[in-house]
Amino acid sequence: MAARSFLFVLGSSRAGGNTETLARIAAEQLPPDTEQRWLALRDHPLPDFEDLRHPERRHVQPSGNAETLLRATLEATDVVIASPLYWYSVSSVTKRYLDHWSGWLETPGADFRRRMAGKNLWGVTALADEDPAVAEPLAGTLRISAEYLGMRWGGVLLGNGSKPGDVLADTAAVTRAKTFFS
Numbered sequence: 751m752a753a754r755s756f757l758f759v760l761g762s763s764r765a766g767g768n769t770e771t772l773a774r775i776a777a778e779q780l781p782p783d784t785e786q787r788w789l790a791l792r793d794h795p796l797p798d799f800e801d802l803r804h805p806e807r808r809h810v811q812p813s814g815n816a817e818t819l820l821r822a823t824l825e826a827t828d829v830v831i832a833s834p835l836y837w838y839s840v841s842s843v844t845k846r847y848l849d850h851w852s853g854w855l856e857t858p859g860a861d862f863r864r865r866m867a868g869k870n871l872w873g874v875t876a877l878a879d880e881d882p883a884v885a886e887p888l889a890g891t892l893r894i895s896a897e898y899l900g901m902r903w904g905g906v907l908l909g910n911g912s913k914p915g916d917v918l919a920d921t922a923a924v925t926r927a928k929t930f931f932s
């Protein structure tokens with residue numbers, strides 16, 4: 751059995767963007783016995799999230815893409831949220847994935863809260879702005895979500911770029927990527 755198992759959740763609305771490029775550079779440095787699974791949310795669209803907690807709990811067993819993502823999330827030791835910076839936070843499909851975590855907390859048999867505790871949560875993002883401080887809302891969202899679930903927060907890897915490939919010119923980000931998971 752592999753010691754670690756990384757799930758890369760890709761939240762860009764386009765394939766081959768800067769966020770994915772940066773995440774793949776970081777992943778290249780993972781030890782060979784580390785499992786990697788890559789799931790693009792644009793290829794696994796989740797249904798609109800509906801809050802069914804109140805007044806009485808109604809449970810919907812996840813199916814289709816939701817079941818795939820739930821299983822992949824639970825099976826990972828490390829969850830990497832690789833979302834571009836959209837309006838200073840995570841992309842809408844990434845936010846929807848996180849909203850579904852609230853549903854999965856209630857899913858009978860999933861034991862979501864207990865099984866998420868102790869996993870590592872990491873963030874990777876690309877942004878067009880030269881000022882990395884504008885990504886603080888994204889970093890805060892992920893860091894505090896990790897705390898809420900008792901996950902270990904690994905931090906966020908930031909890269910600069912607008913069009914696909916730009917991030918490769920951000921040499922500081924590429925250098926950081928090479929040790930990000932170590």
Ligand SMILES: Cc1cc2nc3c(=O)[nH]c(=O)nc-3n(C[C@H](O)[C@H](O)[C@H](O)COP(=O)(O)O)c2cc1C
Nearest residue numbers: 762767768769834836837838876877878879911912
């Ligand atoms: C809907 C949308 C919102 C964006 N919001 C921001 C933003 O708030 N700050 C920023 O610096 N760049 C913003 N950008 C630029 C992207 O973060 C940038 O192009 C990034 O490289 C996209 O990542 P990707 O190539 O992985 O898709 C936005 C782009 C889009 C399409």
